[in-house]
């Protein structure tokens with residue numbers, strides 16, 4: 001059982017007294033800085049778990065979120081991996097989508113105009129398998145208006161490095177980040193994989209190459225096998241683990257990077273489902289917090305943690321969410 | 333929407349719209365065994381009003397370690413009478429989540445999202461329709477049957493399963509349709525064999541002009557191929573593992589041919605009802621397909 005509010009039936013209406021009620025609350029300043037741009041609040045979406053926002057906008061006005069981080073896009077359309085693409089695991093899930101997307105041109109033609117029309121702060125996520133892919137994608141975005149920031153999903157296999165993930169080593173990290181940050185004037189966030197020995201070294205390399213911040217963490221590589229048939233449960237054999245099961249890994253990664261590079265903005269993510277998960281991430285050092293898999297269990301999850309965070313801060317008399325950042329109290 | 337808290341058993345007005353999915357906390361009216369399946373009825377007036385045959389809902393389940401919702405086809409909705417404003421699902425207990433749902437009782441509150449997906453398109457003319465259901469796929473087929481009969485169609489039903497007890501509601505099938513034919517792998521009810529074995533006869537007798545299906549993927553593949561060979565249009569409600577059910581995760585894709593190209597479309601928004609002639613059944617890799625292959629390997 002997770003602590004997700006999605007799992008728990010709503011209490012009777014009378015108990016809303018303890019819930020958020022905008023009118024009765026003192027003002028809380030939820031704005032945060034993300035490497036030169038200001039978000040109205042720290043709650044954003046994790047790439048690949050929210051489309052570009054349109055589907056979830058059926059449930060609530062997604063313009064209320066700090067930003068929508070869109071599904072990673074590539075130079076050309078991709079059909080992705082064969083099904084099954086998902087297996088539920090204890091406290092989370094494995095996915096092997098293979099970056100199915102319609103390509104950057106379709107995204108610019110169909111999704112960005114909607115985000116712009118609605119005035120929703122948009123963070124574009126770029127994915128590629130060569131440094132050149134990243135450069136070409138960034139060049140295509142250079143004169144495009146209405147983009148708040150770019151996330152470089154460098155947790156992808158680099159075909160020029162025997163399929164090794166860019167963000168597993170410092171040199172490929174630098175090259176891929178430079179290809180994007182050197183081309184664009186908007187802030188660039190490097191999205192890192194936790195499957196490394198020292199994530200602080202990778203974050204430092206990303207920053208040297210011009211990243212304004214880092215997004216931590218992408219999924220952890222995992223696998224599940226059907227005990228009877230002996231076959232992998234995913235069409236792609238291995239896949240990314242996400243959800244509450246990975247939250248401690250994410251909190252650790254955010255903490256380590258924040259301790260090593262205190263000025264570097266961090267978008268913290270990995271299993272965030274409840275308001276207190278958000279608080280934990282911010283205390284560890286996250287500037288903003290992305291909600292991913294929790295949206296699958298509850299399409300309202302992002303909005304609920306945003307309202308929950310406001311109430312949590314108000315109840316404790318904390319006036320600025322930015323003041324909570326990095327407030328982990330270490331022993332000694 | 334200003335509050336994350338929905339009062340017990342009530343549904344919010346969705347973001348000012350009259351259609352599309354809602355998320356609500358719905359009271360359970362009852363859970364009861366129904367043959368070898370379970371029938372669960374929810375008080376969900378706004379969802380019941382929006383629902384169409386072929387659409388589905390997703391339910392949050394409170395079982396250890398589960399973070400994802402469970403999808404179920406809508407089996408019926410009631411707009412009038414003592415059960416007005418209710419919505420029913422029919423399911424088999426196969427794992428933790430469905431067993432937990434089977435253990436709910438009246439007045440419990442469930443976290444529900446729906447109605448989701450594209451339902452069965454209804455013909456413009458009153459043509460005879462052949463409806464084919466496998467296992468619990470019979471439930472949405474009977475919902476469609478009632479809808480078509482109310483619109484003046486002739487409806488013929490074929491239901492199949494491995495064994496007699498896995499065929500849901502033969503009584504209702506016989507009551508609603510002009511003809512109801514049953515098949516079982518083991519011959520314990522109706523014609524021994526698979527649904528595709530009887531389709532020629534039923535269609536000839538009924539003058540079938542359109543085919544609908546819901547059930548395991550291998551069955552849908554067989555029915556679609558048969559319909560294509562007969563030159564009949566077919567609409568199939570497919571089933572793929574779904575993480576979100578709302579169109580944002582890309583896990584539920586089914587390969588479809590469009591304009592000569594193969595594209596992976598999302599079963600939860602572009603489906604679950606897809607044009608049977610367009611689905612590239614040979615490329616479908618659902619667990620049920622894999623199981624059928626294993627069974628056939630084993631002889």
Ligand SMILES: Cc1cc2nc3c(=O)[nH]c(=O)nc-3n(C[C@H](O)[C@H](O)[C@H](O)COP(=O)(O)OP(=O)(O)OC[C@H]3O[C@@H](n4cnc5c(N)ncnc54)[C@H](O)[C@@H]3O)c2cc1C
Pocket residue numbers: 087088388400401402403404405406421422423424425426427428429430431468469471570571572573574604
């Ligand atoms: C669109 C759609 C409509 C469905 N309609 C019905 C229905 O009307 N009646 C019914 O009995 N079942 C239906 N199913 C299947 C039903 O969702 C699964 O049986 C159920 O999720 C199993 O949950 P569990 O926790 O009991 O099983 P577990 O095996 O413990 O489930 C573990 C995980 O696997 C997924 N899963 C397991 N079996 C299936 C399956 N066959 N299809 C998709 N995901 C699966 C679950 O959602 C969960 O994430 C439908 C599935 C889909 C996609």
Ligand SMILES: Cc1cc2nc3c(=O)[nH]c(=O)nc-3n(C[C@H](O)[C@H](O)[C@H](O)COP(=O)(O)O)c2cc1C
Pocket residue numbers: 046047048049071072095097099125153191217218219240241242243244246269270271272290291292293294581582
């Ligand atoms: C189905 C799915 C698809 C994802 N697709 C992407 C993607 O396209 N690009 C990316 O950078 N991260 C992707 N991710 C990773 C998430 O953005 C996030 O980093 C990770 O899931 C951890 O957060 P969570 O536990 O809250 O989901 C995906 C995750 C899931 C579950």
Ligand code: FES
Pocket residue numbers: 573574575576577578579580581582583584585598599600601
């Ligand atoms: S289940 Fe997520 S896109 Fe269909």
